[in-house]
Amino acid sequence: MSLLKKFATVASGTLMSRIFGFTREMLMAAFLGTGPVADAFNTAFRFPNTFRRLFAEGAFNAAFVPLFAKEIEQNGMDGAKRFSEEVFGVLFTILLGLTIAMELSMPFLVSTVIAPGFTSDPVKFENTVNLAMIMFPYLACMSLAAMMGGMLNSLHKYFAAAIAPVFLNFILIGALLLAWAQNYDPLQIGYALSWGVMAAGVVQLAIVWFAVRRAGIKIGFRRPKLTPNVRRLLVLALPAAITGGITQINLLINTNIASGSAGAVSSLVYADRFYQLPLGVVGIAVATVLLPELSRALRGGHMQEAGNLQNRSVEFTLFLTLPAAAALLVFSEPLVRLLFERGQFGPESTLIVSQILAVYGLGLPAFVLIKAFIPGFFAREDTRTPMIFAGISVVVNVTLALILFPRLGPTGIATAEITAGWVNAILLLSVLIWRKHWDYDAGLIRRIPRLIIAAAIMAAALYFSAQYFETYLSRQAGLLVQATTLGLLVIGSMIVYFATVFAIGGASLSALKGNMRRRKKAAATPENTDISA
Template sequence: MIRGVLTVGVWTLASRVLGFLRDMLIAAYLGAGPVADAFFVALKLPNLFRRLFGEGAFNAAFVPAFAATLTVQGQAAARALAERMATLMTLWLSVLTVLAILFMPQVMRVLAPGFVDEALRFSLAIEMTRITFPYLLFICLTALVSGVLNGLDRFAAAAGAPVLFNLLSMGALFALSPFVSTPGHALAWGVTASGVAQFALVWFAAARAGMPLRIVARPSLAPEVRQVLRKMVPGLIGAGVTQLNLAVDVIIASLLPAGAVSYLYYADRIGQLPLGVIGAAIGTAMLPLLVKQLRGGLPLSAHRTMNRAVELSLALSLPAAAAQAALAWPIIAALFERGAFGPEATVASSAALVAYAIGLPAFVLVKSFVPGFFARGDTATPVKIGLLAVAMNLALNLSLTPFLQHVGIALSTSLSAWANAGLLAWLLWRRGLWLPDRRIRQRVPRLVLAAAIMTAALLALRLAIGAPADHAVRLATLALYVGVGLTTYFGAAHLLGGLRLGELRALRRRR
């Protein structure tokens, strides 16, 4: 599992770094005004469906089925299953894409009702979303082929594909901006082009791995396909619950003054770095491993896998969350405050980042707990817990947003994530599917203390440095914060016994 986590994590980190460069350009070109709000909604809509059909429900049902078919029946049967699923996905998503493009004004009235009374934001959002929506088809097929690669224990191409998203987005911003209505339109075309490129990359990787997939001429509902679809139903509801949470956030943010959608986007992008590098890497590598251990009659190995995944999640997410909360303003100012992105946007985005940081460990833990259910074919339990999380998020949004504006949306998301993670952990423990061992019980409090020591050091350093105005100095200062934070945390965690640096070196050698 560690090898897969490191492979996915390294590529995801590269993608996130490029993503920051892309977002810095977006902030400089678009700022936090109507064009930015419209583009972020245009990006959000296909991503909502991507996470629903291409990652959440599909991965929960397909990856265990593919891994089990590969183990029991061999490569030919596994390939046939993947091709049948690819054919059905292509047919269904093509219809959805056409309908969405035709009825985009009606869709936008539901997703961003606050834009309706502002003709500029409303028309821009419709135009850009029509451009970006075909991205959904290609990125969902990319997720399918990525699931095949993960089932084959090949993680690099699937994890590296998002790098193309960032590269092509930046290229489109530079190359197309002079020829289209706004820089937002250029970005929208870059998004769709990146979907095609990512699909091509993973398809060629699967072909090199001996699994070249093709679209079957006639769709087939073979028994194994029906089994995957049956397991997708609760997964669709569960993934839909999560995406409903995000949709609620967009709907409420659209009702706030112009800029709220953008403030939340920029803050969320910072929070997504550790979530993507840590949470996605652990969840991606963990699911096929758990399936194989449980199918192989190794329940104790599965327990150890769960414990090490939770331990690794907390060891990396706790300092990331503490650092984001302590350094929210320096981070936003160094990365985004230039061009059209002014000091007011920095302050507003920084406040949202603090609220998102509160929930970061919970977001990562959810990625570690959910595979414990999915690997056993239980896609219903996370759905029920997710419904409670949605209800809590909606109630908190309605309660906090009138007082905290966009910050209330971010805080509601974080608090509902903690409720989600806590209930998942409790049910796994109650059913005997996850038993925290002595090592994790001893180390987690020490990791918390190490994160607290790091936070104190960063706050003291921030007080000593102040708030530099020069952009180059801000970036250099941010690099200093990162260096001090890493040194302080890992040093304190090692001395306290929360982490053993020798273990990390051994993992690196095995990698």
């Protein structure tokens, strides 16, 4: 299977999840707006979600996958099964202890770490504590699911782990529709959503567990024991958790800062939902596929293949991310108005969220490139260097957020976040080049400016088109007219971008078609993995 086809497999599942995620957020915006219950739920959900990114996706996609792949290479499926059982026993024990500790200390955590600004509102504070206690066990389910997802990725079975998150949105949409049918008040909706999150964790774990069994590995429970492999995993996992979850660390810090202003937390969350679409579809697909592929190439001594994987991943990332970033920068307000402005979500909320989203557009390429650069370190079992850079970016984020939030509100927090992202991306790339772990080719360097030019032309066309059709994009035009106009403008801008990028040599259509064909050779080469001419 070609590299591009593997990206597409993961991206399709992630895209489905993000689409239903938008549906969920549209319903939440209509029912809760940016009011106190929305702030309480979003803050409470962000806490276990942050830990999930830190201890699940960040740690295990970075540390577990290379070690699991090495076990397959050296000891076959029996060795991989033994290693996974050893890890499962230790991980389950750690998660059980962590969950108990967090449940007991939740009031203290909310008042000091998560949302100290809520302490001035006793009702909001109590609701946040209760909702967080309901949802925190979601972390244990998702951490175990992430481990099994890493196993599936190493076995080149990507779809089950990519599709599982869709069920979180299915369940939460169901909870919202039930709340609408039963005429729940906002607080009852918040509790229904929280129990839905908990149920979704169980369902997602069941999906990947069955997929692992179908792949030929039946995980049994072993008494927790720090074997050499498990110790090596833990050594790699701690810095990897920090690095892989750097975005979530910054979000948690920013939630803490934003909690001092009513509606700021929810505004950031709604804007985050938009930019998570391209970030998730492109960034997660690249990171998920690149790490096991790069690990195998390096283990086998295929350095040309490893270099080509990195170059093509960055090329693919920029090919799809730059136009998305340009669209968010110049077209954020019509997008937010169409999808969110109804019910409790009014024009003022649209303006604030669209301003935040435009700022996020400037940082989108950095966030996606980070996911393409980090596997270059993790595949070599170097989790320390990205952790150091992640720490630097946290310092940048916190410093700027504290300076800008009093002046610019939530937009200042978004500015701090994207600045930290670019700092992190530049540091990662610089060190990869300095260590000669990044053998970038002339073709990539030649095509990057052409991709930027094509995205700029598309942004200009979209901006002036939106000005021309402003009447049809306004709230007064009606939902159907807005949706039709926006859809036509998006399709038109895509035609402009792809026509331009192919015309000026930023990519090759024939190479893209060739990548979608299954290759007979296992090893990739520049000729059959390049998306460009």
